[in-house]
Amino acid sequence: MALPLAKLRLYLSLIPLLRERPGITFKEVADHLGMSPHAAQREIPEALMLCGVPPYMPHDYIACYTEEDRVTVRFADHFKRPARITLGEAAALLLALRAVPPARGAPQARAVAGLVRKLEHALGTGDVRRLARRIGSRRRPSALGKRLALLQQALDEQREVEVDYYTQRRRALSKRRVRPYALIDHLGQVYLVGRDSLRGKELTFRIDRMRAVTLTEKRFEKPKTFSAQRYRRPDFYRPGPMDVEARVRFAPAAARHIREMSPTAELDEKAGGFVERRVRTDSLRWVVDWALQHGDDAEVKGPPAARAEMRAVLDQWLAFYGA
Amino acid sequence: MLTEEAVPKFERLMNLVAFLLASPEPVPFASIRKLVVGYSDTAREDAVEKRFDRDKKELREIGIPVEYVQSDEQGRDGYYIPREQYFHTELDLTQDEASVLVMLANSARGGSDAISSNLRSALLKMAIDSPLEEEVANAIAQRRVHAFTRGKRDRAVLDNLDRLVAAVAGRRVVRFRYRKADTKKVTERTVHPFGLGYREGEWYLVGEDQEKKALRQFKVVRIQGQVSVKKARAPMFRVPAGFDIEEHIERPPWEYTGGKAEVAEIRFHPEVAWMVAENLAPGQQFDVKPDGSGVLRLKVRRAPDTHQRLLRYLAAFSGQCAVTSPAWLRKQAVAHLKALRARYD
Numbered sequence: 116m117a118l119p120l121a122k123l124r125l126y127l128s129l130i131p132l133l134r135e136r137p138g139i140t141f142k143e144v145a146d147h148l149g150m151s152p153h154a155a156q157r158e159i160p161e162a163l164m165l166c167g168v169p170p171y172m173p174h175d176y177i178a179c180y181t182e183e184d185r186v187t188v189r190f191a192d193h194f195k196r197p198a199r200i201t202l203g204e205a206a207a208l209l210l211a212l213r214a215v216p217p218a219r220g221a222p223q224a225r226a227v228a229g230l231v232r233k234l235e236h237a238l239g240t241g242d243v244r245r246l247a248r249r250i251g252s253r254r255r256p257s258a259l260g261k262r263l264a265l266l267q268q269a270l271d272e273q274r275e276v277e278v279d280y281y282t283q284r285r286r287a288l289s290k291r292r293v294r295p296y297a298l299i300d301h302l303g304q305v306y307l308v309g310r311d312s313l314r315g316k317e318l319t320f321r322i323d324r325m326r327a328v329t330l331t332e333k334r335f336e337k338p339k340t341f342s343a344q345r346y347r348r349p350d351f352y353r354p355g356p357m358d359v360e361a362r363v364r365f366a367p368a369a370a371r372h373i374r375e376m377s378p379t380a381e382l383d384e385k386a387g388g389f390v391e392r393r394v395r396t397d398s399l400r401w402v403v404d405w406a407l408q409h410g411d412d413a414e415v416k417g418p419p420a421a422r423a424e425m426r427a428v429l430d431q432w433l434a435f436y437g438a
Numbered sequence: 439m440l441t442e443e444a445v446p447k448f449e450r451l452m453n454l455v456a457f458l459l460a461s462p463e464p465v466p467f468a469s470i471r472k473l474v475v476g477y478s479d480t481a482r483e484d485a486v487e488k489r490f491d492r493d494k495k496e497l498r499e500i501g502i503p504v505e506y507v508q509s510d511e512q513g514r515d516g517y518y519i520p521r522e523q524y525f526h527t528e529l530d531l532t533q534d535e536a537s538v539l540v541m542l543a544n545s546a547r548g549g550s551d552a553i554s555s556n557l558r559s560a561l562l563k564m565a566i567d568s569p570l571e572e573e574v575a576n577a578i579a580q581r582r583v584h585a586f587t588r589g590k591r592d593r594a595v596l597d598n599l600d601r602l603v604a605a606v607a608g609r610r611v612v613r614f615r616y617r618k619a620d621t622k623k624v625t626e627r628t629v630h631p632f633g634l635g636y637r638e639g640e641w642y643l644v645g646e647d648q649e650k651k652a653l654r655q656f657k658v659v660r661i662q663g664q665v666s667v668k669k670a671r672a673p674m675f676r677v678p679a680g681f682d683i684e685e686h687i688e689r690p691p692w693e694y695t696g697g698k699a700e701v702a703e704i705r706f707h708p709e710v711a712w713m714v715a716e717n718l719a720p721g722q723q724f725d726v727k728p729d730g731s732g733v734l735r736l737k738v739r740r741a742p743d744t745h746q747r748l749l750r751y752l753a754a755f756s757g758q759c760a761v762t763s764p765a766w767l768r769k770q771a772v773a774h775l776k777a778l779r780a781r782y783d
Binding site for chain 1: 446447448449451452453455456457459460473474475496499500501502523524525526527528529530531532534535537538539542543555556557558559560561562563564565566572575600603604606607608617632633634635636638659660677681682683684687707709710712713716717745746749750753754756757758759760768771772774775776777778779781782783
């Protein structure tokens with residue numbers, strides 16, 4: 116969509132919101148627009164100051180007042196409501212709603228169903244129902260729903276949880292006591308972020324690796340410095356001082372996918388269409404599992420300890436086969 | 439009078455929409471030409487008319503119904519925006535519904551997530567009906583974060599997603615250049631887009647390839663250049679009855695190609711069997727054994743690389759699972775693991 120049209124679409128929805136909520140903060144507005152509060156403060160008054168209706172007397176122009184970090188608009192009565200949701204927007208919304216992890220029986224599941232009903236009301240039942248079968252995301256196992264509902268309760272009530280957690284890199288279950296700070300949905304995997312009291316630090320836990328979750332009576336206060344937004348990044352892993360650099364070489368069949376997914380700075384192109392990806396990790400086992408996912412198309416090239424780890428894993432696997 | 443260049447397009451379109459919404463009756467083009475800033479300039483009459491025609495068309499494309507009426511009840515001619523069609527219906531959102539929208543707004547934030555422009559626009563339209571105070575919304579945003587995409591995503595991919603969402607919704611034919619996964623071959627495709635699906639950070643288009651006359655799945659990130667959406671006033675194709683996108687995007691790689699579908703059994707160690715049991719995909723079955731181990735049953739197709747495909751899933755359980763049947767797959771698995779092991783001698 117051309118820039119002026121995209122901007123028009125945005126402003127035709129923004130003006131009714133500004134009109135409805137005098138004194139709304141630029142931060143909230145900026146969140147809706149996907150820009151910084153500073154940019155919103157600069158752009159919105161500038162965009163609106165010359166928009167009006169004939170005969171273009173002073174009160175025919177949209178008036179935009181800013182006071183510190185807040186904004187109010189007047190003389191925009193003809194924009195009392197946003198434009199109707201389009202089918203394209205409804206499709207995007209449906210898709211996003213389908214990606215919300217289910218929490219069976221929890222208010223969230225009812226809310227998602229309620230939103231779909233209201234969307235049907237706004238757009239026409241037939242249109243939305245037909246779209247719902249054509250726009251979708253991978254279904255999540257229902258067992259996750261119960262766990263999510265419990266973790267959501269722990270978050271709301273700021274209560275510690277006890278978790279039987281399976282650590283992939285160690286291939287072992289352990290009991291954890293966690294202060295839940297946030298739930299992060301990253302590429303279809305839901306993670307709990309919280310402070311692990313045993314380890315004394317903030318960690319992430321995949322909820323599909325939790326064997327059991329128990330709500331405790333112990334309350335806590337979330338640190339004011341915590342920000343869930345820090346976890347909004349393409350690469351979920353946070354590098355640490357103990358990391359080592361591993362190298363995995365990918366055959367042409369997998370190389371394109373790896374190029375699509377990796378930062379260019381971490382790729383080395385090789386002859387014959389091969390590509391080598393350098394990754395920093397604190398777990399050689401993770402590197403081995405990642406390479407194994409690609410089967411013939413990946414080979415761990417280094418460090419030697421990672422190759423040794425691969426040997427050990429494959430020996431163990433062949434032993435499990437009795438081979 | 440102002441020249442056309444003096445009034446930016448955004449301002450001209452805003453003025454036009456505002457004028458049509460504020461006017462109690464249809465307005466003829468002559469009035470728009472005379473009164474509305476952006477059209478009341480020194481350009482030639484036919485040039486302004488062309489500009490107006492272009493603007494009308496573009497406004498309709500983004501869902502703003504600019505209509506023309508010839509001789510209404512009072513005998514007036516002119517353009518108008520029917521308010522009952524234009525204004526978004528009031529939604530009366532509950533607190534919980536508004537909370538879900540806040541979570542989604544979080545995911546559309548920053549412009550780095552796919553479908554962000556359509557999603558953001560929908561959420562902005564719904565925000566006016568939210569009963570949540572700003573502080574409450576901020577607290578929710580701090581507790582739940584969704585991130586939809588991974589890796590590098592450039593503007594072109596996001597723009598293509600927007601086009602595909604619109605094409606799927608409006609049933610419009612699309613054309614694009616597509617690079618196959620296993621080769622560098624790029625081919626031109628014409629597709630009836632039936633659905634759009636999302637799986638683990640990737641977007642997939644499912645539709646009928648017009649050249650092959652068969653249903654195909656396209657990974658959106660592999661589309662080269664811009665998707666072109668054929669313009670039409672009405673839907674251009676029918677979606678097969680019973681089409682369900684989830685059935686297509688759920689299909690695992692080991693089911694794609696090969697011989698007849700058959701059931702494979704994979705045994706899991708007790709340490710991980712519970713995890714497999716709780717995360718079954720549709721169509722999979724799992725039997726828990728008395729010792730805590732378990733057997734997973736899933737559909738496979740016989741091909742020389744079936745185990746290679748299965749590894750995408752089994753690698754997470756390396757050393758703790760083994761194919762038990764059919765015999766050909768077990769044999770293939772052992773040979774494959776031995777060949778991989780030989781690389782590390």
